[in-house]
Amino acid sequence: AQSVTQPDIHITVSEGASLELRCNYSYGATPYLFWYVQSPGQGLQLLLKYFSGDTLVQGIKGFEAEFKRSQSSFNLRKPSVHWSDAAEYFCAVAQGQKVTFGIGTKLQVIP
Amino acid sequence: NAGVMQNPRHLVRRRGQEARLRCSPMKGHSHVYWYRQLPEEGLKFMVYLQKENIIDESGMPKERFSAEFPKEGPSILRIQQVVRGDSAAYFCASSERQGFGNEQFFGPGTRLTVL
Numbered sequence: 001a002q003s004v005t006q007p008d009i010h011i012t013v014s015e016g017a018s019l020e021l022r023c024n025y026s027y028g029a030t031p032y033l034f035w036y037v038q039s040p041g042q043g044l045q046l047l048l049k050y051f052s053g054d055t056l057v058q059g060i061k062g063f064e065a066e067f068k069r070s071q072s073s074f075n076l077r078k079p080s081v082h083w084s085d086a087a088e089y090f091c092a093v094a095q096g097q098k099v100t101f102g103i104g105t106k107l108q109v110i111p
Numbered sequence: 112n113a114g115v116m117q118n119p120r121h122l123v124r125r126r127g128q129e130a131r132l133r134c135s136p137m138k139g140h141s142h143v144y145w146y147r148q149l150p151e152e153g154l155k156f157m158v159y160l161q162k163e164n165i166i167d168e169s170g171m172p173k174e175r176f177s178a179e180f181p182k183e184g185p186s187i188l189r190i191q192q193v194v195r196g197d198s199a200a201y202f203c204a205s206s207e208r209q210g211f212g213n214e215q216f217f218g219p220g221t222r223l224t225v226l
Contacts, residue, residue, distance in 0.1 A: 099215065102153050
């Protein structure tokens with residue numbers, strides 16, 4: 001069965017600093033990987049997704065993620081964080097129509 | 112084009128009552144998914160439906176929970192005889208097509224509180 005691990009439950013970064021959110025997955029076949037963002041009281045919004053091809057994928061809001069098969073990782077990065085990026089971020093893997101989500105990482109941005 | 116609509120946004124029920132959660136997919140989407148988010152946890156898949164059909168309900172509790180997506184009208188997630196452990200946020204998502212990579216668009220969720 002597939003699983004997703006987000007080892008960091010809370011992360012605090014200063015505005016303007018770089019960000020990396022970790023995600024590790026367990027899946028037998030080629031994974032279909034996603035990052036979603038959830039603002040308080042809102043639904044999830046897709047940031048980016050990886051299916052095949054270039055292992056560095058670009059998403060919305062200046063985010064990118066790199067797929068590393070050898071490490072079973074799909075870490076999310078942003079070179080310079082803005083206060084509006086404060087939210088909860090979920091990594092997910094798809095198997096058919098069923099998407100398995102990680103527990104989420106809450107990002108706090110301080111001035 | 113309106114996004115995925117869910118209502119009510121907040122629902123309070125007493126133990127033993129029934130909860131009915133509604134989801135209207137995006138226009139043109141015929142695939143609907145329900146997820147549950149317990150406090151401090153990620154989303155857990157519950158059920159995948161197409162019009163008038165349940166495709167995958169492997170994440171649904173065996174008792175008290177049911178879902179439908181009729182030919183006309185919204186998808187309904189029904190919880191009978193609610194218990195405190197049912198308190199959670201329930202999210203609906205929809206997609207245009209089946210298969211890998213078809214983005215699921217999420218609604219704002221219904222937050223159920225069981226007293």
